Amino acid sequence: MSGETIYKLENAKSGRSSCKKCKIKILKNEIRLGVETDGPSFKLQSWYHPTCFTLPRKLVKEKGMTACQFVEELLEDYTVDEVCSNDTEMIVRQIEEKVSVTKKEKGGEDGDGGGVCTERIKKNLARLREEVLGSSDDEEEYENQPKKKRKMNKLSEEERAEAEVYAMYEKKKNDELKDVLRWNNQMVGGNKDALLTRIIDGQLNGRLGICPSCEKGKMKLKDTEAAKAYCNGYFDEENQARIPCFYECSLKEAPRLLPWYTEEPTEEEKEKMKAMAEEGASNNINSSSTSENIDAKAKLLKRASKLNWNLDSKSGIKEAAQDLTTLCTKDHLVDVPNDDKITKMEIGRLVVQNRSKTASEVMELVIHKFGLTQAKIEKEKKQAKSLSAVCGNAENVGVMQAILELGDLYFKEGNRNAGATYKKVAQAIKELTFEITAENAKGLGKGKTKVCVCVYV
Numbered sequence: 420m421s422g423e424t425i426y427k428l429e430n431a432k433s434g435r436s437s438c439k440k441c442k443i444k445i446l447k448n449e450i451r452l453g454v455e456t457d458g459p460s461f462k463l464q465s466w467y468h469p470t471c472f473t474l475p476r477k478l479v480k481e482k483g484m485t486a487c488q489f490v491e492e493l494l495e496d497y498t499v500d501e502v503c504s505n506d507t508e509m510i511v512r513q514i515e516e517k518v519s520v521t522k523k524e525k526g527g528e529d530g531d532g533g534g535v536c537t538e539r540i541k542k543n544l545a546r547l548r549e550e551v552l553g554s555s556d557d558e559e560e561y562e563n564q565p566k567k568k569r570k571m572n573k574l575s576e577e578e579r580a581e582a583e584v585y586a587m588y589e590k591k592k593n594d595e596l597k598d599v600l601r602w603n604n605q606m607v608g609g610n611k612d613a614l615l616t617r618i619i620d621g622q623l624n625g626r627l628g629i630c631p632s633c634e635k636g637k638m639k640l641k642d643t644e645a646a647k648a649y650c651n652g653y654f655d656e657e658n659q660a661r662i663p664c665f666y667e668c669s670l671k672e673a674p675r676l677l678p679w680y681t682e683e684p685t686e687e688e689k690e691k692m693k694a695m696a697e698e699g700a701s702n703n704i705n706s707s708s709t710s711e712n713i714d715a716k717a718k719l720l721k722r723a724s725k726l727n728w729n730l731d732s733k734s735g736i737k738e739a740a741q742d743l744t745t746l747c748t749k750d751h752l753v754d755v756p757n758d759d760k761i762t763k764m765e766i767g768r769l770v771v772q773n774r775s776k777t778a779s780e781v782m783e784l785v786i787h788k789f790g791l792t793q794a795k796i797e798k799e800k801k802q803a804k805s806l807s808a809v810c811g812n813a814e815n816v817g818v819m820q821a822i823l824e825l826g827d828l829y830f831k832e833g834n835r836n837a838g839a840t841y842k843k844v845a846q847a848i849k850e851l852t853f854e855i856t857a858e859n860a861k862g863l864g865k866g867k868t869k870v871c872v873c874v875y876v
C-alpha cells in the first residue's frame with residue numbers, strides 16, 4: 420500500500436488552481452476535488468472540478484467501486500457545507516456522469532454496489548409471496564426456477580419483515596425513496612438498491628443516530644458490507660476542520676432514534692428530531708447522564724454561586740477568572756488545560772464575553788467549553804471499547820486511541836496535514852493483526868515509526 424492516494428473535496432483556498440482536465444481556473448471557494456499522491460520526497464497534488472473528475476480505473480476495475488461508494492468511503496470532506504454528507508447525491512451525480520461513460524466503453528459491468536443485500540431480500544419476498552398467495556403469478560422469473568430449491572428453508576421473522584418493507588417500497592421512484600430518507604435525516608446518495616437497503620433497515624430498526632465514539636458524527640449504513648454501520652467523522656464548526664472517526668458496529672449495536680417516519684414529519688416533529696440530535700451530542704460531551712457527572716456539575720454550580728462576583732472593575736474580572744479557575748482545578752472536576760495560566764486566560768475571556776451573566780451561568784459555559792473530567796474518562800472508556808471491536812489486535816487499542824487523540828488536536832488546531840498523517844497511522848494500526856511493541860515499531864516504515872516511538876516515550 421505504498422504511494423497511497425488521498426482524495427479530498429474542499430472549497431478552493433485561492434483562485435490560483437486550475438482543473439487538470441478542462442484547464443479552466445477554479446474560483447476561490449468553488450468546490451474542487453483534489454488528488455494527492457505521495458511521491459518519494461514530494462507530494463503530487465492535482466485539482467478537478469467534480470464534474471471533470473473521472474473515477475480512477477484502478478478503483479472501478481479492481482475494487483468494483485461505484486461513485487457513491489467513492490464519495491462515502493474514500494473522499495475526504497473538507498468543505499464548509501459538508502457536501503459529502505449533506506449533498507451526497509449532487510456530488511455523486513457529478514462524478515457518476517463519467518463513470519457510466521467509462522463503463523460503456525468497457526462493455527459494462529453489472530451490479531452497482533449495495534445490491535447484495537437487496538438481492539437477498541428480493542428473493543425472500545418472492546418466497547413470501549408464494550407462501551401467502553399460494554402461487555406467484557406476477558413473479559415470472561421466479562416461476563422458472565426449479566421447484567425443489569423453493570421449499571428449502573422457511574423464512575425467519577426478520578427476513579419476512581424485511582421482505583414486507585421491501586414490497587412497500589419496491590415500486591416507488593428514487594425521488595420518493597429519497598424523500599423518506601430525508602424525513603428521517605438519513606443519507607440520500609446511491610442507487611435504488613442502496614436507498615431501499617437504508618429504508619428497510621430504518622423502518623425495522625429506527626433511524627441511525629449519533630456515533631457513540633466521537634459523539635458528533637452521523638452513523639451511516641455500509642453499502643458494501645451488509646449488516647454494518649460506521650461513522651467517518653464530522654465537521655467541527657468551531658475549528659472549521661473535519662475530524663475523522665473510525666467507529667464501526669453491527670446494525671444491532673448501532674445507536675438508534677425513534678420513530679422512523681413513513682410520511683413527512685410535521686414542523687413540530689422536525690423540531691423534536693433536531694433537539695434530539697443536538698441533545699444526543701451535547702449531552703454526552705458535558706454531563707453524560709451518570710449520577711457522578713450530575714453531582715460534579717451541581718457541586719461546581721453551587722460553589723460558583725457563592726463566589727464574590729463583581730465584574731464592574733478590571734480587578735473584579737481578574738478575581739472572577741482566578742476564582743473560577745480554582746474551582747475547576749480543585750478536585751480536578753473540570754478537564755481544563757494543565758497550564759493554569761492558559762486556563763485562567765481562557766476563563767477570563769469567557770467572563771468578559773458574558774459580563775451580564777451570573778457566576779453560575781459562566782461556570783456552566785466553562786463546563787461546556789472544557790468538559791467534566793469524569794465525563795472525559797467515561798468517553799475514553801467507551802471509545803476504547805468501540806475501538807477494540809474494529810482494531811485488528813486488541814492490544815493496540817491504547818496506541819490507536821492515543822494517536823487518534825493527537826490527530827484530533829492537530830485537526831482542531833487547523834493543522835490538517837499533521838491531523839491527516841495521524842489519521843493514516845491510526846488506520847494502519849487498525850489493520851495490524853500483531854501487537855505493536857517498541858522493537859517491531861521500528862520496522863513499521865518511515866513516518867509511522869516516529870509516531871509509535873513518540874507514544875512509547
Ligand SMILES: [Zn+2]
Pocket residue numbers: 438439440441442443467468471
Ligand atoms: Zn474542469
Ligand SMILES: [Zn+2]
Pocket residue numbers: 630631632633634635636650651652664665666
Ligand atoms: Zn464517530
